[in-house]
Amino acid sequence: MIRKGESKDLPRVLELIKELAEYEKALDQVTNTLELMEADGFGSDSVYGFFIAEINGVIVGLSLYYFRYSTWKGKRLYLEDIIVTQSERGKGWGKLLFERTMRFSLETHCTGMMWQVLDWNTPAIDFYKKYNAKLDAEWLNCHLECEQIVELVGQ
Amino acid sequence: MIRKGESKDLPRVLELIKELAEYEKALDQVTNTLELMEADGFGSDSVYGFFIAEINGVIVGLSLYYFRYSTWKGKRLYLEDIIVTQSERGKGWGKLLFERTMRFSLETHCTGMMWQVLDWNTPAIDFYKKYNAKLDAEWLNCHLECEQIVELVGQ
Numbered sequence: 001m002i003r004k005g006e007s008k009d010l011p012r013v014l015e016l017i018k019e020l021a022e023y024e025k026a027l028d029q030v031t032n033t034l035e036l037m038e039a040d041g042f043g044s045d046s047v048y049g050f051f052i053a054e055i056n057g058v059i060v061g062l063s064l065y066y067f068r069y070s071t072w073k074g075k076r077l078y079l080e081d082i083i084v085t086q087s088e089r090g091k092g093w094g095k096l097l098f099e100r101t102m103r104f105s106l107e108t109h110c111t112g113m114m115w116q117v118l119d120w121n122t123p124a125i126d127f128y129k130k131y132n133a134k135l136d137a138e139w140l141n142c143h144l145e146c147e148q149i150v151e152l153v154g155q
Numbered sequence: 156m157i158r159k160g161e162s163k164d165l166p167r168v169l170e171l172i173k174e175l176a177e178y179e180k181a182l183d184q185v186t187n188t189l190e191l192m193e194a195d196g197f198g199s200d201s202v203y204g205f206f207i208a209e210i211n212g213v214i215v216g217l218s219l220y221y222f223r224y225s226t227w228k229g230k231r232l233y234l235e236d237i238i239v240t241q242s243e244r245g246k247g248w249g250k251l252l253f254e255r256t257m258r259f260s261l262e263t264h265c266t267g268m269m270w271q272v273l274d275w276n277t278p279a280i281d282f283y284k285k286y287n288a289k290l291d292a293e294w295l296n297c298h299l300e301c302e303q304i305v306e307l308v309g310q
Binding site: 017021026029030031032033036037040041047048064066067068069070071073074075078080081083099102103105106111112113114115116117118119120125128131132133134135136137139140141142143144145146148149150152153154 | 181305
């Protein structure tokens with residue numbers, strides 16, 4: 001029911017990403033494409049991977065991860081996103097995907113796993129606290145988009 | 156003066172990491188080792204890279220990066236840390252390393268660059284705001300250490 005994601009799963013994966021973005025009224029912020037996901041996930045310089053939740057051949061969810069690197073702690077698995085399709089929520093898929101990804105962090109010899117949660121998302125925070133995850137509130141996320149970087153430092 | 160980091164630089168890199176940790180009274184939290192840094196940065200599954208600031212053959216600073224993956228935005232360069240040795244602070248090395256890393260995000264076809272800053276670090280926040288970086292306050296960082304994961308999901 002939970003398996004490693006493959007290149008052939010990407011159309012459905014992007015569909016689920018867009019389903020969630022639409023639900024969050026942010027579909028216009030999804031600039032990712034199938035071509036990019038293919039190149040970045042399965043090319044020679046792949047930077048991410050994912051697990052698939054599947055029932056009777058239908059993909060109902062995914063967890064997407066990549067490796068981070070802490071100067072203090074070394075290699076960490078980063079869980080970027082867990083997405084479960086609307087109709088399958090509340091059936092335990094999120095927990096299965098979360099725990100499969102956790103196990104993967106051990107399989108790949110990471111020193112730990114990290115992720116982020118929105119500070120107002122109380123159900124998710126409660127879920128993570130059950131695992132005794134450590135939550136830090138004092139960091140700000142900073143972003144520069146490539147168009148800004150081109151302006152700042154040139155091509 | 157700024158160049159790509161190489162395997163031979165790692166002893167000095169770890170020294171600078173420990174210098175900063177000691178300054179922050181957190182040396183005991185540095186569990187990373189030269190062997191791990193070698194395997195994770197230069198093996199077949201390398202997950203990070205770094206730039207070196209050097210003057211007359213002496214390494215005085217570094218910026219360490221890796222690739223992240225946003226389901227919405229695709230490949231992002233993540234700047235994990237900029238470290239400049241105590242005696243060379245305030246001489247513009249941080250800016251040089253920051254901008255070299257920015258350029259690298261274009262060279263590697265990222266859709267943007269990301270990093271984090273502590274919410275009380277006003278000088279750094281002001282520095283980043285000069286670049287018009289977007290700063291998000293609403294995310295919590297979550298961590299599980301591998302010892303916890305072993306307990307939670309087994310080996």
